[in-house]
Amino acid sequence: MIVSLFGMNRQVQAAGFVDVPARALNEVNYLVEGKIVNGSSPTTFTPDKVITKAEAAVFIGRALQLNGTQRATGFPDVGMSNFASGYIQSAVDKGIVSGDKAGNFLPYKEVTRGEMAVMLANAFGYSYNNTVSGAEKALMTLGIASGLSNGTFGTDLPIKRADFAVFMARAINPAFRLKTSVNFTKPLWSTTGNLNIRTGPSTEYSSVGTIAANTQVTGAHSVGGWTYVKMGSKTGFISNYYLRSASSDGAAKPPATDSSDSKLSSQTIILDPGHGGKDSGAVGNNLREKDVVLKAGLQVNNLLKKTPFNVKMTRSTDTFIELKDRSAFAKDNGGDIFVSIHANSASSAAATGTETYYYAAANPHAADSKLLSSKIQARMLDAWNLRDRGVKPGNFSVLRENNMPAALVEMGFISNAGDASKMASDYWMNIMSIAIYNGILDYYKAKGYNVNSLYK
Structure with missing residues (x-):
């Protein structure tokens, strides 16, 4: 059983937005805290708006701490001034997203559920045999996504911002998933004292406590240079910079x-x-x-x-x-x-x-x-x-x-x-x-x- 480090059942309006549906409240709150997603205005998230390729690249790029500096890209339809240019190029370099056969990125193209599955599989390193159905199966197996009421995944249906946020939060933090699907298998040790364990993979997230130097934790997956770890009944993220795979320099x-x-x-x-x-x-x-x-x-x-x-x-x-x-x-x-x-x-x-x-x-x-x-x-x-x-x-x-x-x-x-x-x-x-x-x-x-x- 995964023990969450924060109130998973709190029912408060997401980050001050007045339009987030109840099904996405906790996940949107979580991503906003980490500055991974933001609203269309201070009070609106536009949850039912279909997410574009550019927006998806930004959300994923922020989660993985990719270089989002606006710059020239390899696509004629994504100029340096495009708000997402840096994240798009970084995500392309990492093989997370790609352009079309004509060499364009199509930044404002709406993303389908199947395309979302492939993006997340690429971003978080899930094995999926390079097929859309394989990516969909990977997300469902992990409890990140579920099928529709008609028994299909809805491959060609557009993915809304609220749903994309839900799937992103589940990919980052297994505490949000529909079922337990995380394996803590890698023994790790802290390299410094007073080390924070955080609720998410960045210093934007709150600390739930600290550990001393040379303390053993058990690691699962990594997100943007941070590892999701377990210590006793607690789970959270620690920066990889402060972790090693041996308990001391002498044993390393x-x-x-x-x-x-x-x-x-x-x-x-x-x-x-x-x-x-x-x-x-x-x-x-x-x-x-x-x-x-x-x-x-x-x-x-x-x-x-x-x-x-x-x-x-x-x-x-x-x-x-x-x-x-x-x-x-x-x-x-x-x-x-x-x-x-x-x-x-x-x-x-x-x-x-x-x-x-x-x-x-x-x-x-x-x-x-x-x-x-x-x-x-x-x-x-x-x-x-x-x-x-x-x-x-x-x-x-x-x-x-x-x-x-x-x-x-x-x-x-x-x-x-x-x-x-x-x-x-x-x-x-x-x-x-x-x-x-x-x-x-x-x-x-x-x-x-x-x-x-x-x-x-």
Whole structure:
């Protein structure tokens, strides 16, 4: 039995709207609290209005914390000024929605119940054999949707805003579902103390209590960088940034039990979050480079600690470190590869994109440095889908003074509003950290190491 963390049976008018039907009150309240949906006016939700593809992309995008910054899209009928342009492009990039055969998105096309089922199946990762009937079955099996009174799903009938909201809330939080359909199977531990458990997957949702560091919970599904967990009789959401799959740092690294693990455990990876302390690095869009890159470094470090690899960080706090001391640290700790993490900046706010550098001049590790840089660059491009600024030789101290394969990554431009919005997002930073991690694994795989079981 799922125990809800909030009053599921409260019968109050939804978020001040005067037109929400009783069947959708709780679900609309829930989505409004998380700023996932909004009304047509301060007092009306227009529940019977058929939802459009653009609106659906916005609702799903907000739930998954996708990048909603208005920008150019790949569709001639969705301009940068379209209110949903950012969410549409992000949802398309994630394979949640798509355009038609002519290359148009048709943002104002009304969504059918069958199309809704496919969107939600794509968004929340349900297996459905890429068929509309499969998506409908998945939603009904989970208790997210039910058929009509005539026994059909109503595939071709339009889906109203109120009904879409109901199905969205059920997909996010199983406490709303028509039947118990959630399995808590993944043991997880908190990485910090005074950690909030929230009623929904964002800080907009209220906290129902806190847990101490290294507290075990059991996880189910994830929504936009948050995991739905259970602790005792309580259920709620915790940010993935504060969860790990081992109870302590010492236990996080599995023992070397075979020749493959032993080979990996002989490798030491040095992570170098740039700047720190009195050196803020680049500053833009209310962000400081030193904070952004430390966050990414810590996330990559946490991922690597769950593998047989050794991992060391030049800094794990807001500390200033001289450039010469970074390469010295790598050498002193027997580093086998070195990855320096940075955010770019330019005088033009239009400058955007991802690039990676390696040192090529008179360097016996030039080929491997280029290989490492290329593998990480490819993963970062897939992660954030920014402009590809390439893999380039660079005469940077942390590269030049090292005696191991080394790469310096520039995730994006902190001076660009679109790039910076990703740096400010827990969801997108988690995606980038996984990309850097997987890029490191790609390098080792290319070098003949067995890392297939380690990918995220």
